[in-house]
Amino acid sequence: MLKATARDEITGIVGKGNASFGKEELLCYSYDATNSLYPPDGVVFPGGPEEISRILRLANTEGFPVIPRGAGTGFTGGALAVEGGVILSLERLKGIREIDTANLTADVEPGVITGDLQAEAERLGLFYPPDPTSLKFSTIGGNIAECAGGPRAIKYGVTRDYVLGLEVVMPTGEIITTGTKKTMKGVVGYDLTRLMVGSEGTLGVVTRAFLRLLPLPEAKRTMLVEFLSLEDAAGAVEAVINAKVVPSTIEIIDDVCIRCVEKYAKVGGLASVEAVLLIEVDGKETGVQDDVARIRRIASERGAKTFWVASGRDEEKDIWNLRRAISPSLSKVKPTKLNEDVVVPRSNLVGLITGIEDIASKKGVVIASFGHAGDGNIHVNVMVDKNNAAEMQRGMDAVKDIFELTISLGGTISGEHGIGIAKASYIGMELSAEAIEVMRGIKKALDPNGILNPGKIFPKAFRQPQHA
Numbered sequence: 001m002l003k004a005t006a007r008d009e010i011t012g013i014v015g016k017g018n019a020s021f022g023k024e025e026l027l028c029y030s031y032d033a034t035n036s037l038y039p040p041d042g043v044v045f046p047g048g049p050e051e052i053s054r055i056l057r058l059a060n061t062e063g064f065p066v067i068p069r070g071a072g073t074g075f076t077g078g079a080l081a082v083e084g085g086v087i088l089s090l091e092r093l094k095g096i097r098e099i100d101t102a103n104l105t106a107d108v109e110p111g112v113i114t115g116d117l118q119a120e121a122e123r124l125g126l127f128y129p130p131d132p133t134s135l136k137f138s139t140i141g142g143n144i145a146e147c148a149g150g151p152r153a154i155k156y157g158v159t160r161d162y163v164l165g166l167e168v169v170m171p172t173g174e175i176i177t178t179g180t181k182k183t184m185k186g187v188v189g190y191d192l193t194r195l196m197v198g199s200e201g202t203l204g205v206v207t208r209a210f211l212r213l214l215p216l217p218e219a220k221r222t223m224l225v226e227f228l229s230l231e232d233a234a235g236a237v238e239a240v241i242n243a244k245v246v247p248s249t250i251e252i253i254d255d256v257c258i259r260c261v262e263k264y265a266k267v268g269g270l271a272s273v274e275a276v277l278l279i280e281v282d283g284k285e286t287g288v289q290d291d292v293a294r295i296r297r298i299a300s301e302r303g304a305k306t307f308w309v310a311s312g313r314d315e316e317k318d319i320w321n322l323r324r325a326i327s328p329s330l331s332k333v334k335p336t337k338l339n340e341d342v343v344v345p346r347s348n349l350v351g352l353i354t355g356i357e358d359i360a361s362k363k364g365v366v367i368a369s370f371g372h373a374g375d376g377n378i379h380v381n382v383m384v385d386k387n388n389a390a391e392m393q394r395g396m397d398a399v400k401d402i403f404e405l406t407i408s409l410g411g412t413i414s415g416e417h418g419i420g421i422a423k424a425s426y427i428g429m430e431l432s433a434e435a436i437e438v439m440r441g442i443k444k445a446l447d448p449n450g451i452l453n454p455g456k457i458f459p460k461a462f463r464q465p466q467h468a
């Protein structure tokens with residue numbers, strides 16, 4: 001519980017109107033994209049790094065948690081106040097300060113919406129590739145904290161590949177800059193930029209990001225390829241990669257997802273197929289045409305039923321609407337979605353897909369799989385009802401089996417959603433005790449009083465959500 005004096009001091013730092021302790025506002029900042037509710041003790045909307053620094057110094061003196069928050073679209077509970085405390089919303093810091101067309105860099109504040117940066121870069125003939133499917137809502141700060149990826153990661157990599165440097169307010173209040181602002185290289189001292197990227201708001205608050213941009217590709221083609229089995233579709237992905245074609249996107253969608261978007265989002269029209277691949281290629285016009293021809297040939301050899309190339313922007317949009325409708329539609333299948341984002345080496349994709357199908361039938365649960373097959377990253381959604389204890393237990397057992405399968409195939413239990421609270425109890429399946437101790441040591445060194453986003457990443461008991 002926050003002391004009345006601390007509330008007054010917080011309000012004094014950010015100014016009246018930029019801090020709230022009212023029940024209604026607290027409720028709005030109690031959730032993210034997980035199905036949990038953790039009301040904080042306050043929410044604050046700072047106007048810049050100096051105010052954030054003063055809030056963090058106060059938190060250290062008074063001993064209250066501070067939880068950085070972007071748009072709250074995280075899938076692992078990273079922005080939730082699981083130990084109470086103050087939500088530090090970065091939504092006022094949303095300036096695109098500069099897009100430098102000579103150096104191909106951007107200087108942005110953390111609250112910028114990812115899609116807005118992409119649109120602004122495109123307007124100038126430039127390209128910011130990281131594209132989480134949530135890009136219309138998620139923020140650059142949240143993307144950096146989670147090292148977000150997206151469909152284009154297969155060719156263009158993930159958020160960390162575009163962060164040159166950062167301005168960060170440390171948990172104890174110091175304001176530092178890391179890395180470089182406009183140079184593509186820089187090796188002076190430890191790589192604190194990489195340490196911050198993916199640290200899930202536990203090591204520092206990002207207040208400014210210096211990002212790398214690329215020239216906008218000249219041409220693009222979007223394809224939808226239908227298969228009679230998920231295994232055939234996964235086999236086609238392996239074959240495309242093996243043929244050394246590098247599409248900018250290969251998304252896989254299983255039959256549960258297809259039926260679901262048809263029923264609830266009224267998009268699709270794919271009645272008789274069991275799996276689809278959404279594939280995109282980009283680059284020079286001649287290269288793009290060549291890639292489409294090669295992919296068409298490989299898909300047909302691997303049993304594709306139909307192969308459709310979008311003929312313009314509207315058809316491209318139709319194809320992407322199908323993909324983007326999956327996440328929201330799935331929530332209508334069952335009330336509880338145990339949402340995992342495992343990754344395996346791409347040559348083991350078929351092993352993962354068939355293994356997940358086995359687990360679903362052995363545990364008697366519905367599992368919906370879709371996602372970024374091109375980089376081996378599958379979103380595995382175990383669909384259960386939390387009010388049915390036996391089904392919930394079978395779902396949790398299925399999740400553990402999926403993680404074991406993933407690790408046995410040389411993979412990792414999270415490709416882009418992070419650990420937060422949702423996967424904290426599983427990190428020991430992948431990391432050694434010694435590696436976890438090194439990480440705990442880093443956290444302790446930078447945040448000795450444990451005030452910045454406590455209760456995340458490391459296994460630990462935390463208070464129960466008010467409803468889950």
Ligand SMILES: Cc1cc2nc3c(=O)[nH]c(=O)nc-3n(C[C@H](O)[C@H](O)[C@H](O)COP(=O)(O)OP(=O)(O)OC[C@H]3O[C@@H](n4cnc5c(N)ncnc54)[C@H](O)[C@@H]3O)c2cc1C
Nearest residue numbers: 070071072073074078133139141142145148149201206416
């Ligand atoms: C429909 C849907 C689709 C999605 N698709 C993808 C996808 O394709 N790829 C993908 O990677 N993710 C995806 N996500 C997950 C989510 O959008 C990403 O994790 C995103 O990066 C979170 O951004 P946010 O601004 O919402 O952050 P929040 O949810 O607000 O916060 C996420 C974490 O970042 C920390 N944080 C936020 N801002 C800062 C800051 N300025 N400094 C320090 N820490 C900070 C928070 O403390 C928290 O730990 C999806 C989510 C949804 C709902």
